[in-house]
Amino acid sequence: MEGKQLNIPHIKCARVCAPSRPWTQWKAINWKYVEKWVRKLQVRIAKAAEEGKHGKVKSLQWLLTHSFYARLLAVKRVVTNKGKKTPGVDGVIWRTSKQKMQAVYALRRKGYKPLPLRRIYIEKKNGKLRPLGIPPMSDRAQQALYLLALLPVAETTADPNSYGFRPMRSCADAIGQCFISLAKSYSPKWILEADIKSCFDEISHPWMIENIPMDKRILKAWLKAGYMEGGRFYPTKAGTPQGGIASPVLANTTLDGLERVCRGVAPTRHELGGICPKVNVIRYADDFIVTAGTRQMLESKIIPAIRTYLKERGLTLSEEKTRITHIEKGFDFLGQNVRKHQNKLTINPSKKSVRSILDKTKEIIKAHRGKETWHMIKKLNPVIRGWANYHRHVYASETFSYLDTCIFKNLWRWARKRHNGKGKRWTRKKYFREHGNTSWSFFATQKSKNGSMYTIDLLRACTIKTKPHAKIQAQANPYSHKWDEYFQRRKKKKDMTLPSRKRSSL
Numbered sequence: 001m002e003g004k005q006l007n008i009p010h011i012k013c014a015r016v017c018a019p020s021r022p023w024t025q026w027k028a029i030n031w032k033y034v035e036k037w038v039r040k041l042q043v044r045i046a047k048a049a050e051e052g053k054h055g056k057v058k059s060l061q062w063l064l065t066h067s068f069y070a071r072l073l074a075v076k077r078v079v080t081n082k083g084k085k086t087p088g089v090d091g092v093i094w095r096t097s098k099q100k101m102q103a104v105y106a107l108r109r110k111g112y113k114p115l116p117l118r119r120i121y122i123e124k125k126n127g128k129l130r131p132l133g134i135p136p137m138s139d140r141a142q143q144a145l146y147l148l149a150l151l152p153v154a155e156t157t158a159d160p161n162s163y164g165f166r167p168m169r170s171c172a173d174a175i176g177q178c179f180i181s182l183a184k185s186y187s188p189k190w191i192l193e194a195d196i197k198s199c200f201d202e203i204s205h206p207w208m209i210e211n212i213p214m215d216k217r218i219l220k221a222w223l224k225a226g227y228m229e230g231g232r233f234y235p236t237k238a239g240t241p242q243g244g245i246a247s248p249v250l251a252n253t254t255l256d257g258l259e260r261v262c263r264g265v266a267p268t269r270h271e272l273g274g275i276c277p278k279v280n281v282i283r284y285a286d287d288f289i290v291t292a293g294t295r296q297m298l299e300s301k302i303i304p305a306i307r308t309y310l311k312e313r314g315l316t317l318s319e320e321k322t323r324i325t326h327i328e329k330g331f332d333f334l335g336q337n338v339r340k341h342q343n344k345l346t347i348n349p350s351k352k353s354v355r356s357i358l359d360k361t362k363e364i365i366k367a368h369r370g371k372e373t374w375h376m377i378k379k380l381n382p383v384i385r386g387w388a389n390y391h392r393h394v395y396a397s398e399t400f401s402y403l404d405t406c407i408f409k410n411l412w413r414w415a416r417k418r419h420n421g422k423g424k425r426w427t428r429k430k431y432f433r434e435h436g437n438t439s440w441s442f443f444a445t446q447k448s449k450n451g452s453m454y455t456i457d458l459l460r461a462c463t464i465k466t467k468p469h470a471k472i473q474a475q476a477n478p479y480s481h482k483w484d485e486y487f488q489r490r491k492k493k494k495d496m497t498l499p500s501r502k503r504s505s506l
Helices: 010-018 033-052 052-063 068-080 097-106 137-157 169-184 205-211 216-223 246-254 260-265 295-312 351-367 374-392 399-418 424-431 480-498
Strands: 117-123 128-132 190-195 227-229 230-232 282-284 287-292 325-327 331-333 335-340 343-348 432-435 438-447 453-457
Touching: 033 052, 033 068, 033 137, 052 137, 068 097, 068 137, 097 137, 137 216, 137 480, 169 282, 169 287, 169 331, 169 335, 190 331, 205 246, 230 399, 246 480, 260 282, 260 295, 287 295, 287 331, 295 325, 335 374, 351 374, 374 399, 374 438, 374 453, 399 424, 399 432, 399 438, 424 432, 424 438
Parallel strands: 117 227
Antiparallel strands: 117 128, 190 287, 190 325, 227 230, 282 287, 331 335, 335 343, 432 438, 438 453
């Protein structure tokens, strides 16, 4: 690839592309400069979309998707994410610097034809199988490239209270919006818990091609690529396959406008005799809730409007997961239970979520009955830490203590069965020690690479402090200069909450 000239079809892009010699080596790339250049163009796309200049949006998207810098970032995303070692139907994986640079130069629109996806299945919580489509690395890079151009538009036109698979947003923001919408004494009492049936698999292809603001030929090629299963090719007639880089954004863009529809059909304050309709929509991907002042409003106005809205996109509501609930009875959303008792709103980890983490830790303990103790602790700690960090923004202290108690009981039974000929005092001395504010810390010793021994303790969930989450502002757009200062303050505040070891590495 040394000295290869860039074949870029417009002068503006060629002028700003990287110098020929340094950029032919993957390790020589100045990624900060590349990211800064791409972001400048994304900001221009977002501004044009905000001003309604659709022609300018298309021109800027073309410029971005044909730029050398954007292609570099697209390949970088593919070779650094979790699926970097997972091949598609062609079995190709980019490992070396030479392969990565070859992929950058091969990333072109002209003559592009995607390969079929490799179909695999993963088990869902209810025991059913969820299909995943794994694209080849070349198609993943192409999706990452066009996603760079689609995201600024998608973020500018997105629903304010949509939180799933969007930059700078999380489940904690969605739960924070639940608290804002339901915590007050005059907040709505009725909630529609809704779920879209097979959302990713059923979205209408004609609707997506007609309405999603990106290159139509490329989008159509992705949607019609088909998949391979058992050595046979199957065409795709609907949906955007889960497993692709662009799929979450395509699904989000398809569902944008739902909030406007629900608010639009709600009766006005005048029609309700001075009573506020109290309609709020909080969505995370294809899971969403809608609040209202009365059950009748949800049944007669909101649900029919949602069904009509989804039908245009080839989608339907899931009957088994869609229900209307009173706030005093409570409902589960994103692993949390939201309930109001005596006019006080409480949000706790749901029973299903607690049961899930208990089953997972129990399986890990059971699987290590004859293995080294330190190995089991290293398996348990990330699971406990991840679950506790997810729930630490709600009222979870009592749940954390309950989780620690259950894990302790399982570990004690594990230790007693492992040494059924030993006494309880011997067992305690071998596996438990005083550490921190507890005298029953489960521990093990492990040999380091230099031959010295060190102690590793099991993480206790109650040591992770609960802290309210500062919800992102609904209108905040990470691709708009107007919000730069706001996101810098949020990042600085988040960095200060990290342990000093992680903070110093940022």
